[in-house]
Amino acid sequence: MKPRQTSSLRETTSTKSVAIIAGPTASGKSGLALELGEALGGADRAVIINADSMQLYRELPLMTACPDARDMARLPHRLYGVLSATDRNSAADWRRMALAEISAAHEAGQVPILVGGTGFYIKALVEGLSPIPAIPEQITDDIRQRIEAEGAEALHAELKARDPKMAAKLRSTDAQRIARALSVLKATGISLAEWQAVAPEPPPDDLRFHVQVVMPDRAWLYRQCDARFALIAAKGGVDEVRALLAMDLPPYVSLLRAVGVPEIAAYCRGEMGLEEAIAAGQQSTRHYAKRQYTWFRNQLPPDKPMESRGKPPHDRKLQVSHVQTAQLSESFLAGF
Template sequence: MSNDPRPLALCIMGPTASGKTDLAIALRQHLPVELISVDSALIYRGMDIGSAKPSAAEQAAAPHRLIDILDPAESYSAADFVADAEREMAAITAQGKIPLLVGGTMMYFKSLIEGLSPLPSANPEIRAQIEAEAKSDGWQTLHQQLAEIDPVSAARIHPNDPQRLLRALEVYRISGKSMTELTQVKGQQSQYRFAQFAIAPAERAVLHQRIEQRFMQMLQQPFEQEVQALIDRGDLHPELPSIRCVGYRQMWSYLHGQVDRATMIAQGVAATRQLAKRQLTWLRGWPELTWLDSNDLDNVDKVLRKLAI
């Protein structure tokens, strides 16, 4: 790595509840790093407990950039993240420090490290056309259309996920190429050299235990009141990316009387496990990755040795 003249950036990735934040804060005691959050839930203001946002004490000890930058009514794309992250990385590097990117939103990491795919911008006319078709024919019919033109995306996108389904069809109708085809095209090489680490428990059962423990801790905090405050605003709904975040959509359903408390807890834990599974699936195919065990006490030393600092 030392032969590469580009400035260094560190990445700490991993599934939810794996100990990423603790490791990043610990590394700040040994390295001149500044932290950048890579998390599609932590960007939202007023969504603290359900997103496991670093506490005020943690943020005082190690300030995280790109936290609390958006209202829950707003949307945020991988392209938005790349633009914001590159701006913050440049500012950190200009101070003579090292950017440390920490989080679990793998698409953000991929877009930053490999460069953005040449996906077309949203087209309001085509979106309106697709939405009109969905209203008349149903999203299931549109999902079948997607399966014909882009079976890989259709297998990944659930028929009940209108946001991603609409985007995949929109991309094809604008460009004539599938999202799968376009996302295989790499962007320009980054201006940074990335040292990439992933942290997770060696045993899947341990991760599941940590996930359940964290969810139950959230319920002991005023998580219910946090989601009720979002409902009380009156301008938010379950199809927004913010409310679709794991934990929030289950509590939203419970507070609307759609499920009982026991079902909400079971669904919340199951959805968090599914999220962790997707994150691990991404990471298993990730190149140039150094794995760390969440239960090891010497992970900081392992990172330092790897960097030879």
């Protein structure tokens, strides 16, 4: 069975509309989602669903740039801060939660608006996910304990010996993905690379996806990254990271690798000054935005990208977003 082919608006032969607003960090996705939801009729007609892997966790709302209380009061928000730092989560887990929230929104007569920058989550929802069996927790726990005791590089070497194809896809320091690959191999006897090659399970047939990828000018985006990270650090981000470190979490916990957290953690441990940590965190954020930008351009190309060239001041970006909001809301209302 071939994966379902989807166009730039990712339309299926379905009757229930789902809006998806994706793009790199600091690109204005959340603001566009709010504008769209209000254009569709507000809280009675729209609900925002998180599609960002780090915003699922409750411990770092500032560092992960979660919507604040004022934004959450404008429209219903789902799947923000629903997990603890120690909770396990995967693309398959998020997909199940997202599909449940989408179904609940439709039952309530609302248009679900998914917004986030975790491209793999969005692709898993729209195009399906390979049917990898559930892995017993005992196997996962054993391998994570080994990573904590022996280090990620040692287990990467083991993976390279047992599954060179999968090992070649992973950095030797990527503890989480190394643990996942070894867990799948031990539980199923089959390489994760082979599972990933299996045709994905498609999304429900009754869903019709409309995908908008926000792609602002890169220079503008990088300035936004720098300004936002500095503001987050000044407004409580340092305290959030300090509290996270006090939890004494194992090194494979995802939140410890959230963008900017390692740099602020280094400051909290006295390994660098605050200005140096902020500068390093800004650089990490820009690098992350660059990777996202490239991924979305190559993996999830939209029909009508919100893209600007040259020197787009913020007003220009907002002007484009209003045009796109009107176009998208008209499309959703026609198909909902």
